[in-house]
Amino acid sequence: MATAGSAVGLGNIWKFPYIAGQNGGGAFLLVYIICVILFGLPLLMTELYIGKQSGKSVYGAFRTLRKNNRWQWLSWVCMLTGLVIMGFYFVVTGWCFHYFTAAITHAYKGMDSASLLDHFHGLVSDFPTMLSYSFLAVLLTAAVLWFDVNKGIERLSKILMPLLLIMMFLMAGRVLMLDGSNIGIQFFFQADFSKLTPQVVLAALGQCFFSLSIGMGALITYGAYMPKEQDITITSVQVAFLDTLVAILAGIIIFPAVFAFGVNPAEGPELVFVVLPEILEKMSFSWLSGILFFSLLGIAAITSTISLMEVVVAFATEVSAHTRHPLNRHKSVILVSITVMVMVTACISSMTGSPSWLIIGGHTLFDWFDKLSSCVFMPLNAFAMALFVGWFLPKDGIAHQLGNQPGIKTYIADCYIQIVRFLVPLAIIAIFLNGLGLWK
């Protein structure tokens, strides 16, 4: 449940629809599902395995398994990746908090798509408001880590996640009753292969990593806490299935509404925030529906930010342990929160356009953090982790850990080894070079 809580987040509900919208809808969905099965699943298993086998979080895991420091650099890159993701993830979490308060005051009542878009742009250019909501998200996450109430949050999300799913099913039902909803469904489910470019494949791969929380070592930590008898293969299949279900459900909610309301599906990060309030307004008990949905979305976001920040906090504690200034957990939480707040401030400043040097190459830091993490850091970290497990660890340990059922155990392990040895590294390199336009 905790791993699912980390995976299901804004990546599914906010990011998936807009990336799918920008990359051709149906064709993207198809490539995305293939990516989840071919790369997502084995890499989920890889990270959980590294964690479970070593019993350590990212800083200790590689050196424990290899008994030397040669892979230590990877833990540093993972930690940096976490910081970069947090630099923009907290900004989006802040947007969710803002929309939660807007739901309470029913501020978006009666607005059409054009005024909702204006409202969103107003929010993004309002520096103090953006900063307050994003800092609130950082502080909430820091508080969970400070008071060590992860377990409580996990128990809470056991109730709230199913509730989010039910709410999303209800919204999907309402959206499908809109006039013209079939155009959106066609856009999302009918693959137009002329839209399939190398960039679409790279976007799908990056989205798959982001959504499943792969490629920064977050799941190594979860693997380390996994009970002995729990099966890595089954857990990975369940998490990948649930995460993809939520993403597809988000697509079924967003796209019919996008076309019914006359919004551009390639709108970008603002897409869901322009469409969701209008959908919620059309639900029965619209005021309560809005409050319920945005509170659930906020909680889904926080269960993900907890997993992001946890990695960096644990890293800071462990790295400093052997220095002259060891940081205890509380000091690490403070240090990491301040660092994240600086990054978030830079990100928001860049989005409001001042100072102008924070806009680099025509793109805001928000875009840079987002693209760099999903399309560069996470695939490369995942590439390294696949090589690590595939080529540098003893094979029998893997067979032992991957499954608890004796019959299929060796079969799964054999397939798995081939996939992480060859398929995953080669495919990541090919997609990566192709997508970046360096090859072909």
Ligand code: TRP
């Ligand atoms: N997967 C989360 C989402 O979909 C985001 C996330 C949480 C994440 N922890 C992560 C992404 C670790 C990469 C790595 O919203």
